[in-house]
Amino acid sequence: MSLEMRSGGPGRSPQWIVVACCVLIVAIVLGYTAVNAVVRPVIWSDSGWGLLGWDLRHGLPWNHWASPDPQDITKDISTFMSIWSPGQHVVPGVLEALGLSLGHAVIATVAVFSVIGLLGWWVLYRAFGFPPHVIAISLALIVCSRGFAFPFVIFIGGEILLFGIAPWFLLLVWRLRALRWFAVPPLVLGTAVMFFAKLSAVVLACAAISAAVLSGPHPWRDRNDTVRRGAMAALAIAIVGIALYYGWYSRGWTAASTMASIQWSVFVTHGIFILSCVWGAALSFGEMWNFILLHPSRAIFGSQLAVGYILALPAAVTLFVTVWQLRRPHRDYLVFAGLTTLAYGTVFLLLWARGATIGQEERYFRPVSLLLLVGAVQAFLIVPSRLLRLAGVMMAVVGMLYGLAAHARHVFVNLGHPLGVRDFRHSTANDAVVKFIRTIDVPAPDRGSTLIFVPSPEIGLEVRNVRVMANHADFWAIEDMRNLKFRGRVPRLYIIVQQRLVGEGKAKAMMEQFVDYKPSEWKEKPLDGFVCFYVVD
Numbered sequence: 037m038s039l040e041m042r043s044g045g046p047g048r049s050p051q052w053i054v055v056a057c058c059v060l061i062v063a064i065v066l067g068y069t070a071v072n073a074v075v076r077p078v079i080w081s082d083s084g085w086g087l088l089g090w091d092l093r094h095g096l097p098w099n100h101w102a103s104p105d106p107q108d109i110t111k112d113i114s115t116f117m118s119i120w121s122p123g124q125h126v127v128p129g130v131l132e133a134l135g136l137s138l139g140h141a142v143i144a145t146v147a148v149f150s151v152i153g154l155l156g157w158w159v160l161y162r163a164f165g166f167p168p169h170v171i172a173i174s175l176a177l178i179v180c181s182r183g184f185a186f187p188f189v190i191f192i193g194g195e196i197l198l199f200g201i202a203p204w205f206l207l208l209v210w211r212l213r214a215l216r217w218f219a220v221p222p223l224v225l226g227t228a229v230m231f232f233a234k235l236s237a238v239v240l241a242c243a244a245i246s247a248a249v250l251s252g253p254h255p256w257r258d259r260n261d262t263v264r265r266g267a268m269a270a271l272a273i274a275i276v277g278i279a280l281y282y283g284w285y286s287r288g289w290t291a292a293s294t295m296a297s298i299q300w301s302v303f304v305t306h307g308i309f310i311l312s313c314v315w316g317a318a319l320s321f322g323e324m325w326n327f328i329l330l331h332p333s334r335a336i337f338g339s340q341l342a343v344g345y346i347l348a349l350p351a352a353v354t355l356f357v358t359v360w361q362l363r364r365p366h367r368d369y370l371v372f373a374g375l376t377t378l379a380y381g382t383v384f385l386l387l388w389a390r391g392a393t394i395g396q397e398e399r400y401f402r403p404v405s406l407l408l409l410v411g412a413v414q415a416f417l418i419v420p421s422r423l424l425r426l427a428g429v430m431m432a433v434v435g436m437l438y439g440l441a442a443h444a445r446h447v448f449v450n451l452g453h454p455l456g457v458r459d460f461r462h463s464t465a466n467d468a469v470v471k472f473i474r475t476i477d478v479p480a481p482d483r484g485s486t487l488i489f490v491p492s493p494e495i496g497l498e499v500r501n502v503r504v505m506a507n508h509a510d511f512w513a514i515e516d517m518r519n520l521k522f523r524g525r526v527p528r529l530y531i532i533v534q535q536r537l538v539g540e541g542k543a544k545a546m547m548e549q550f551v552d553y554k555p556s557e558w559k560e561k562p563l564d565g566f567v568c569f570y571v572v573d
Contacts, residue, residue: 050169057172061154064179068188068443069147075189075450076139077146078461081508083193084494086125087138088506089117091497104505108524109550110484112503118288123232124193132458138497139459142191149200150184156203161410163210164369170417174410180436182320183402185443189450190463194234195399201233202403206244210372213248215265223272224279231280235290236394238280239383240376240403245269247375251368291394298389306388306396309344310381313398315351317405319435320442322347322398340396350431354412357424361415369411377404456498464492468564469532473498476530486528489546491537509533509542517545525552530570538567 079087089101094112096102099122102112131141154175161171178184187196205226212219223245230237249255249269255262285293316322325343329336337343362370381401387394394400416428453461454470462470476488479501486502491509503526507517529550533543547558553571561568 053169054172057169057176060176061172061179065147065150065154068150068185069143071447072143072146072188073140075447076455076459076461077142077188078190078450078453078463079138079142079494079497080190080192081464081492081494082120083124083191084492084497085506086117086120086122086193087129088493088496088504089120090125090129092504104487104503104522105524106520106522109487109522110524110526112484116287118284118290121194121232121235121237123197123234126232127197128191137459139456139461142460146187146191146196149196150187151200153196153200153203154179156200156207157406157410160203160207160210163207164410165366166369166410166414170414171410173417174413177319177409177413177432177436178406181318181439182323182442183317183399183439185439186446189443189446191460194237195402197233198230198237198240198403199406201229202237202240203406205230205241206376206407209241209244209248210251213251213372215248215268217268220268220272220275224275227272227276228279231284235292236400237403238276240380242273242276243379243383243404244372244376245272246379247372250375251372292387292392298386299391300389302389303385305341305345306385307381308348309341309396310385310401311355312344312347312351313401314377314381314405314408315354316347317398317402318409319431320398320439321431321435324435324438326398340398357419358408358412358415361419362411366411366414373404373407373411376407380404457500458497460494460497462495462498465490465495465498466564466566469495469566470498472532472561472563472568476528477501485526487526487530489529489531491533491546495532507546509537509546512542514540514542514545517542517549520549522550523552525573527573528570529553529572530568532563532566532568535562535565535567543567543569 092101092103094102096114099117100114101117103115105111105113128138128141128145131144132138136144157178158171158175161174162168166174184199186192187199208222208226212223223241227238227241227245230241246269249262249265255265284290313322322340322343325347326340329343329346330340359370359374381404384394384400388396412428416425419425419428450461450463453463454465454467456462456470457474465473473488473495476486477499480486483501484503488496488499488502488504490496490499490504490506493506493508496504496506509517531543531546533546537543547553547555547569557571558569559571561570
């Protein structure tokens, strides 16, 4: 390795590396977008919930949606959508209202926020003092990763919005890390934008603001200044907390709402898992090993936590190399990135320990992993050990190949999914279901005369003219279905479920939810792996 590259100093970047990486980045972004435009994306069920709620506003107040009243299904009740951040459905929803199909609105959303994010990470990494060739290599790794490619085939809502917004917010915190009084309003406003992208982004925002307190030069020498900075950070976080609690969290359930007594036993196991996620999320190493070791057809381990234990060793080695190599030239970056990651991981650890239903998934740690990525790239470029440099190259190559291969596979799979009326692909419903919905979703003088009940929210996005309701039949417990009851009758009621749910008893449980319908009234229509149970008066 040349002295130029090993020095890592600004202005010494080999231009050919920068140019080559930029060409690769542009080619992949354009290629992914073009393929997405031709094939069309799948819409993830979580995003489907938000988009379905957006469809069902019917003139209700901001962020409310309509659903059948359990006391009388001929009427609707209004519910505040507290489970998902609004960005995932507002952005594509507005684009659709401007004339795009939903599929094309999703394609535009993913493309725009991907580009905004790449520009943001470049500017942020440069603000940290890293040379252009290191930044270019880092961004090339990002665009070749599975995490970057995934939204171009499956719309996952807030993930891609957060990718675009997070680096700009982190840059804002970095620029304002002196935490003067005038920093509070932009930090609060920036956190609101982060929240618009994704609920968990509030944790990242508050973690970064907290880290800024100790990210200045020699924070322990001027204790008065450190106390002042801490007070400003506390004020900003307090304003955010109060506003979000009364404006959002107190108005409904979120994945962080279900709390129990602290389970101290999970601190070590989940802490190790967080370490592996922080290391692997930027290049989706955890997801790669989940595919290898947890695939349902060949599962070797029983949970993602076990995979996390395996990845903890390379994670610890990478962390040590990064800290050791950057402790002098990039001390302020290490403090800021390290404290942000520590605070962010601690909050997730406490949420899991208290029984929150946030899943143990690597994707939640991608923003902090991307924050640390540029430091790891720089460290492995300048580390004296050839063995460690080779290990770094091998990790990078494996991550890139996995990301590119995963994208190609998803594109191929998407081609086999039916194309809906709104220009997106269905991964749950089959072609027979999509076509059948079109035959029963017909305009009528009374929109409420027909109610279609579907087993996944994105299927409900096909319904444009009549009323629709959805559950998550694959994931909901049958006992929860049986406990939910609906009274009243509508002229035409359709329940569409997967055929296998009939054998599991979930189809019967869904029919029994409608207590004013007799079992003998139901008729059924097979739909090639699905079945529709219906009553038409």
